[in-house]
Amino acid sequence: MHSWFVALAHSSLGQFMQNSKWGFALVETVHLIALAILGGSVLILDLRLLGVLFKRESAPAIGRDLGRLLLGSLVLLIVSGVAMLSEEALKCYYNPAFRWKMALLAAAVVFYFTLHRRAVIRTGDGPPTFSTRAAAIVSLALWLGVGVAGRAIGLI
Template sequence: MSLLSIFQWLAAAPLFDVMRNSKWGFASVEMLHLVALTALGGAILIGDLAILGIGLSRTVSSKVGRELAPLFWMGLAGAVVSGALLVSAEAMKCYYHPAFRLKMLLFVLVLAFYLTLHRRAQDIAPGTQPGRLAKLSAVVSLTLWLGVGLAGRAIGFL
């Protein structure tokens, strides 16, 4: 099964008629997507800025990361589910849109980065300051997530 055939199925599946034909279906899911992105983005921003020593300077950044992890995972789950529903409403537009492809590429890269290098760099022992690797990891994380967001906005405008 090719990627094109999956998108063609999404575009034709009666299951997603509400997203395509309802006055409020797309708008409601988009609102949920924005709420999930807000939670996700807030967790990322606070966690990475803590590593960089900006804000929450009296708290160990690894503790900040642990405490924000549930918000991160809930925001990520909400964004993925609502994003998939949004794609179902405009499947063929998304399939052919270069900004959508860029967003998905950056999204896969940032998730792989987060689940591997960033988590290790974020694990800082109490009483120590984040090193260069941890700070570089935070900058890379913020840059990749910003790229995902900008590519997502470009889908609606290009």
């Protein structure tokens, strides 16, 4: 893995990000907008699974409606994240908060596309069950963990 981080730091993207006056700021802006869209999508769907919002709306319909936004923002987050990583790749390699963020991100994505989706489908038009509420709580905890760990990268 270390060699991948070194290669990223020395890549043309890494050099651009390290030497550009506005490159990092622009990429970080895209990253934060995508984060807001992803966070809002996750929050709306999980609050429906908890039975707090949109009680009369079908959970699968909300999931379908927000699915493209969520997936698009996730792709933007990953692409902009790689660009931001290239600016200080070696610093991130040794940063425990970065490692936590990547682990939590992987867990959140896997959870969302497996168990969380099943909970959304299972809920249907009905009220939330214990398992769908549990899925929503786990989802919110994982995504919150990604955000907190991401914020901690700059602090460590």
